[in-house]
Amino acid sequence: MPSSSIVVILGLALTSAAASAQSEFSASIPGARRIELRPDGNPTVFEVVVSAGRSTGLYFDSDLMGDGIDLEGRERFTLVDVGQATLRLVPSSRVMPGERFRLSVRFKDGAAPLSAAFLLRVHPAKAEPLIEVYRAKRTIETYQQEADEIRSELLHCQQENVRLKAEHDAPGGLAGLLATGALDESGIAARLVTKDVLQSSASTLAATFVITYRAKKEVAVAVHVATKAGDQPWSAKGALLRSKSGAELKVLRVWQEQPIPTDELRRIVVEAEAPEAGVQGPYSLTIWEDGPRTVTLGNVTFP
Structure with missing residues (x-):
């Protein structure tokens, strides 16, 4: 950046x-x-x-x-x-x-x-x-x-550039995770939280299957989202993970393989920084498109 x-x-x-x-x-x-x-x-x-x-x-x-x-x-x-x-x-x-x-x-x-x-x-x-x-x-x-706030943000951006460069130069697969420090001897923990999450009435799309993951410095949420019959295809543009206190995790990327077709189910992955291993949640998760349709889930917890 x-x-x-x-x-x-x-x-x-x-x-x-x-x-x-x-x-x-x-x-x-x-x-x-x-x-x-x-x-x-x-x-x-x-x-x-x-x-x-x-x-x-x-x-x-x-x-x-x-x-x-x-x-x-x-x-x-x-x-x-x-x-x-x-x-x-x-x-x-x-x-x-x-x-x-x-x-x-x-x-x-x-x-x-x-x-x-x-x-x-x-x-x-x-x-x-x-x-x-x-x-x-x-x-x-x-x-x-x-000026102090701008200097602080500049330092953060410099650190982000270092992280992105390290990811770009690293190999793929497990070797890449080890090279960038995202994975340690504890591996990656996963939790099925479909029955625990609360879908907000503000959601205009249905989340049918939710799994959360934790690695050394990052967390991820995999959400299977379904569009309704007659809906236009849906592509996620951004996401936010917010705790009950209002603190936000920094979202690193929102990934989906392709736009979700009409009346079909597809997976969306939201990845965020989580430097504190003890932060399990709960969080609220909001995913939005470049338009009015959103997915909003409450009580999202991590392993």
Whole structure:
């Protein structure tokens, strides 16, 4: 992954601190995405990713006008919580991946810019949990923090490049697993978890057979997915493994031999990093296509 493509990692949770009476943040929130509004020129519409049932919070450095919040499709959100300088959104299960909702807010003091506009894009799983919106100038501390986060991500990308190069240069088969350190004397453990997993009502495809695997540094989930009669073929585009605490395993690859034909059953394999041998789960697994259809499983555990 080239360093020019680095994106600062998003924060994992919305803080529960009470809103301050000051118009500026006393401290920046680590890991949050940062948006800066320009007081002049054409207004910019910023895209924000949301997901059904997951919280997305926007923290502003200026007080909001309570009756100046305009959210398209507001009835399809289970929570729209407007604070003094915060806005928390939770879409309901009625929203569909790929849908977009316009959001605008107005500021109380009447200074430029008077408002801010956002486009909420629904994703099956990867909601942005926390966003800081700056209207005034940012403090030097927030820039220093952002630089530290970028350096950390750069180091992670360099380590990832080393891993990918090692995999590319290694032989195939068991020799390759040993060469890259993915396999040790403990081998690979497997567990049939079909009866244990809970299929979400949000799933639009059926998972009929589920096996989990663990090696030295990685885990994998093999899911046999069936399409329905009359459905278009289905190809997995991405996946997410999230623990009950909200922590995510880094997904290394999502593999399937070919698109799943209409009214047939095929296997999809999701592989993720798992450096801590004691992490068995449970996890929720979401697999999505480039479209509205998803597979969502709960209570996924590893050997």
